[in-house]
Amino acid sequence: MSDKIIQITEMNKWFGDFQVLKNINLEVEKNKKIVVCGPSGSGKSTLIRCINRLEEHQQGSIVVDGNELTEDTKDIEKIRAEVGMVFQQFNLFPHLSILDNCTLAPIWVKKMPKKEAEDLALQHLEKVQISDQANKYPGQLSGGQQQRCAIARALCMEPKIMLFDEPTSALDPEMIKEVLDAMVNLAKAGMTMIVVTHEMGFAKEVADEVIFMDEGMIVERAETKEFFANPKSDRTKLFLSQIL
Amino acid sequence: MNKLNFLQPDKNNLNTYLYTGVILVALSIFIVFLNSFFNKDIIYFLPGSISFFLPLILGFIGLHLIRIDYSGLKFLDSINKNINTNNFNAFLSLLIVFVIIKSLPPLLSWFILDANIAGDSKDVCTGSGACWTYIKIWFNRFMYGMYPNAEQWRINLSFIALAFLGTIGFFATEKFKKYLTLYYVAVYPVIAFFFIFFFISGGPIFFDFSYGIIAAVISIIIGFFIPSKFKMYYFIIVPITLYILLKYVFFYEELIELGKLEALEWVETGAWGGLSLTFIVSFFCLIFCFPIGLFLSLGRRSDFPIIKYFSIGMIEFWRGVPLITVLFMSSVMFPMFLPEDMFIDKLVRVIIAISLFEAAYVAEVIRGGLQALPRGQYDAAKSLGMGYWKMHILVILPQALKLVIPGIANTFLALVKDTPLIFVVGLLEIVGMLNLAKTNPEWLGFAMEGYVFASVLFFIICYAMSKYSYNLEQKYKTER
Numbered sequence: 001m002s003d004k005i006i007q008i009t010e011m012n013k014w015f016g017d018f019q020v021l022k023n024i025n026l027e028v029e030k031n032k033k034i035v036v037c038g039p040s041g042s043g044k045s046t047l048i049r050c051i052n053r054l055e056e057h058q059q060g061s062i063v064v065d066g067n068e069l070t071e072d073t074k075d076i077e078k079i080r081a082e083v084g085m086v087f088q089q090f091n092l093f094p095h096l097s098i099l100d101n102c103t104l105a106p107i108w109v110k111k112m113p114k115k116e117a118e119d120l121a122l123q124h125l126e127k128v129q130i131s132d133q134a135n136k137y138p139g140q141l142s143g144g145q146q147q148r149c150a151i152a153r154a155l156c157m158e159p160k161i162m163l164f165d166e167p168t169s170a171l172d173p174e175m176i177k178e179v180l181d182a183m184v185n186l187a188k189a190g191m192t193m194i195v196v197t198h199e200m201g202f203a204k205e206v207a208d209e210v211i212f213m214d215e216g217m218i219v220e221r222a223e224t225k226e227f228f229a230n231p232k233s234d235r236t237k238l239f240l241s242q243i244l
Numbered sequence: 245m246n247k248l249n250f251l252q253p254d255k256n257n258l259n260t261y262l263y264t265g266v267i268l269v270a271l272s273i274f275i276v277f278l279n280s281f282f283n284k285d286i287i288y289f290l291p292g293s294i295s296f297f298l299p300l301i302l303g304f305i306g307l308h309l310i311r312i313d314y315s316g317l318k319f320l321d322s323i324n325k326n327i328n329t330n331n332f333n334a335f336l337s338l339l340i341v342f343v344i345i346k347s348l349p350p351l352l353s354w355f356i357l358d359a360n361i362a363g364d365s366k367d368v369c370t371g372s373g374a375c376w377t378y379i380k381i382w383f384n385r386f387m388y389g390m391y392p393n394a395e396q397w398r399i400n401l402s403f404i405a406l407a408f409l410g411t412i413g414f415f416a417t418e419k420f421k422k423y424l425t426l427y428y429v430a431v432y433p434v435i436a437f438f439f440i441f442f443f444i445s446g447g448p449i450f451f452d453f454s455y456g457i458i459a460a461v462i463s464i465i466i467g468f469f470i471p472s473k474f475k476m477y478y479f480i481i482v483p484i485t486l487y488i489l490l491k492y493v494f495f496y497e498e499l500i501e502l503g504k505l506e507a508l509e510w511v512e513t514g515a516w517g518g519l520s521l522t523f524i525v526s527f528f529c530l531i532f533c534f535p536i537g538l539f540l541s542l543g544r545r546s547d548f549p550i551i552k553y554f555s556i557g558m559i560e561f562w563r564g565v566p567l568i569t570v571l572f573m574s575s576v577m578f579p580m581f582l583p584e585d586m587f588i589d590k591l592v593r594v595i596i597a598i599s600l601f602e603a604a605y606v607a608e609v610i611r612g613g614l615q616a617l618p619r620g621q622y623d624a625a626k627s628l629g630m631g632y633w634k635m636h637i638l639v640i641l642p643q644a645l646k647l648v649i650p651g652i653a654n655t656f657l658a659l660v661k662d663t664p665l666i667f668v669v670g671l672l673e674i675v676g677m678l679n680l681a682k683t684n685p686e687w688l689g690f691a692m693e694g695y696v697f698a699s700v701l702f703f704i705i706c707y708a709m710s711k712y713s714y715n716l717e718q719k720y721k722t723e724r
Contacts, residue, residue: 054623081629091624095642095720104638105628150624157628 003030005161005192006051007234011047011060020046021057022216024040028161033193035203035224038105038213040237044196045088047213051194052083065160081109088166091145093136098125098149099134102156110157117156124152128182143176155186162186164195200244204228210237253309255316260310261298262320268306272299273341280346300338303663307334346384366687378690378698382681386697389517395509398446399520402439429567433531440524446510448451459486513591514670519701521673523593526660533659534598534652537606545613555607568665570597575669594666604661609651613644646720653713657706676696 006028013021020043026032036044049055050062053069053076062069067079093101096230102121104110112120125191127130130146140148147167154162168176180202187193187206197203203210203224210227212235213219219235220227231237253261276299278284286296307328315321327337358373361380369375379386388396409432413424415517463483516524543555562570574597575590582588617640625635645652664675672680681687 050621051629076630077629080627083627085623085627087620087623087627089618089620091618091620093621093624093639093643094647105630108634108638109629153628156371 004028005030005065006194007061007063008051010063011050011057011062013050013055013057013059014041020216021050024060024146024218026211026218026221028192028194030160031190031192032208033206034195034211035207036194036196036198036211036213037085037132037198037203037239037243038219042213043216044213045165047166048085048194048196049189051163052085053162054085079150081105082159083155083161083163083186084157084159085163085164086147086150086167087152088169090138090143090150090170092146092150094138097135097137098130098141101138101149102153105153106156121152121156124155125149125154127185129178142175143171144178145181147171147175151179151182151186161192161194164193164197166196166198168197168199188228198243200228200240211237213237250309253312256313258312258315261312262315262317265306265309268302268309270306272303272338273345274300275299275302275650276342276345281349285615299342300335303338304331304335307338323349369690373529374693374696375690376693378681378687378693380408382677382687384695385518385681386677387518388520389672389677390515391511391517391520392509392515395446395511398443402443402518406436406439433459436527436531444511444516444524445455445513448549459483467657474625481602507633513589517672519674520574522663522672524592524662525598525663525666525671525673528595529598529602530656531604532595536599536603538610538641540603540607541614544607545614558600559604559607562601563608567598567601567662568668570601571668573597573666590669591671594669594671598659598666602655602662605655605658606652609648609655610644613646613648614640617643617646628698646717649713649720651715653710656713657709660709661702661704674701 004027006026008024008026011021011024012019017049026047031063036047038044042102044054050057050069051064053062054070057069065082066080066167067075067080074100086089092098093104096104099118099121102125103114103117106120107114123132124133125134128151130145130148130152133141133145137217141149152175164175167183168179171179176199180199183193183195183202184206189190193206195207207224210224211218212227212231212233214235220231224231228240231240250398253265273285278286285295287298289295290298308331310320311328311334312320313324315324328334354373358371360369360373362368363377366375366378367415368377377529384393384396386600388399388417391399396458396673413428416424460483466482501538540555540559543676544559546552546555571594574593579588621639621643622635625639630638664674666673667676667679675698678691678698682691688707
């Protein structure tokens with residue numbers, strides 16, 4: 001079936017001499033929600049950064065929506081435009097208002113008319129419930145609001161896949177919920193999502209599958225219930241016992 | 245009545261302390277004032293060193309006495325808070341006041357009281373002060389250099405027109421605001437060129453240039469109506485074709501006539517000079533060095549080794565050599581490498597040399613701003629599907645340039661003050677003219693007036709620029 005939107009085979013990646021990702025094989029079907037967890041330094045972030053080629057892999061192949069990511073970077077911008085990403089540090093553009101943050105890429109990358117882009121942006125800002133902040137600057141918003149804006153900004157490109165790189169790790173505890181709510185709504189709307197997170201509650205609620213990574217390898221991949229009910233490897237058991 | 249303790253003044257005997265203190269401070273200032281303005285030493289009867297330090301000692305004690313916390317008197321409190329917080333600050337404040345009082349009379353006398361401005365020859369300058377007559381007589385030369393007097397209206401008119409066109413942005417309506425950047429980047433420099441090289445020069449220096457300008461203007465105007473898909477090819481092919489057509493086919497004869505502009509006398513650039521030349525050189529160097537520096541700074545961070553090492557080479561080379569040698573080379577060495585029949589005007593060579601030199605500094609300043617941005621900004625821009633140029637123009641440069649406004653202003657000020665060095669190739673802007681004038685046998689001995697005059701002019705220019713940069717900083721300030 002061609003509904004495998006991401007296909008990673010035999011992928012290896014090094015930072016200098018240090019191998020961060022070892023022999024990664026991963027297939028993600030359309031509309032699936034995958035949570036990636038594991039101890040820090042296990043290569044989770046690097047893995048999803050490879051999916052939109054913010055990091056380059058050295059061996060193996062990554063195919064995103066039928067396009068293989070290789071050295072030949074001619075259409076890499078087109079692929080990235082179809083893969084939204086939300087970062088741990090929000091990375092909003094501080095010199096632009098919230099609305100301009102959201103309309104910048106649609107206008108300049110997708111050549112959307114300004115009016116249309118603003119309507120779309122307001123629609124997505126409404127979904128994450130910060131449309132009343134549209135004319136403020138990122139510096140004037142709380143962390144949770146900034147992260148929701150970052151989600152809206154990524155959605156404005158109407159991506160096929162959304163990648164989340166520890167979206168709640170830099171937030172105060174009381175702001176985590178509002179961001180997770182936005183993500184849950186997004187998941188219910190049927191988006192394909194890969195989420196790197198330590199929020200096991202979120203994983204239990206929305207994930208179809210959970211991937212556990214350690215030392216650059218995928219240690220275990222299982223259906224969510226199965227993963228939490230009876231993890232197979234000892235490493236996973238240890239991790240779960242510590243985090244839950 | 246409470247007991248007086250002069251070592252620790254307090255609120256209880258406020259008035260006693262206050263009156264004693266104020267009288268002491270006033271007395272100390274009065275002594276210095278008399279000494280400085282009327283040359284009277286009313287404490288001459290004291291031994292030497294004591295009479296010298298007495299005002300300082302009196303004032304110091306006085307300030308100590310009036311240093312009373314929360315006295316309830318607004319004026320006293322504000323003095324105590326600002327200049328009299330402790331013994332050391334009181335001492336410094338007194339010293340500064342005394343230095344000002346001491347230095348006022350000689351300055352006043354040199355600048356105004358004993359200065360001369362009447363008359364039109366050296367003989368009227370008999371006083372011990374400045375001879376402003378010198379500046380008055382030479383004023384025209386200091387402004388316009390050797391430019392013929394009868395033609396100076398051309399410079400004035402050009403500058404007024406350019407100043408007007410330059411400030412047009414402030415008057416633009418909302419509707420035209422979005423074209424302002426284009427105007428300032430593409431149209432305004434071309435108009436400026438046109439004015440400088442056709443109106444001020446009036447001659448065939450930039451003869452070939454006329455075709456270039458006409459081709460560029462026509463192609464930019466038509467360019468607005470070309471679909472963006474073809475723009476890339478359009479802007480490469482059409483200007484060149486137009487240029488060739490204009491030059492060799494259509495208007496050859498007519499443009500030669502036009503280029504001569506026979507109504508205007510040709511003034512070669514060697515005769516330009518004075519403050520107007522300072523403006524011309526600074527203006528074009530500022531315009532050119534910024535984009536060159538911008539590209540060098542981006543090039544230095546490029547992934548392509550050729551571009552990267554070329555940029556590093558350029559930056560390190562131009563930063564590593566003194567400006568004066570660069571100017572000398574541009575005038576003496578550079579023409580040797582040109583074909584026999586090719587001639588580039590001296591002023592143009594100088595402008596190119598200074599632009600490249602300052603571009604290296606601008607490049608490093610901008611690089612500082614680029615490095616201050618977190619990597620996340622690049623990641624976010626890339627993840628939204630932006631390519632290299634979109635990422636830099638829309639996300640990176642607006643933030644980086646905002647950060648380096650003070651640094652760029654710094655470089656630009658240095659550039660303006662570097663322009664006097666063009667004397668090494670025989671171009672005399674204002675300081676060059678001063679040096680020329682001070683060696684005139686008729687007017688020997690007035691170097692001081694000349695340099696003070698030039699300093700004041702440079703200060704006005706530089707202070708205006710620095711104020712403007714500060715305004716820009718405020719304008720683009722957003723919370724991070």
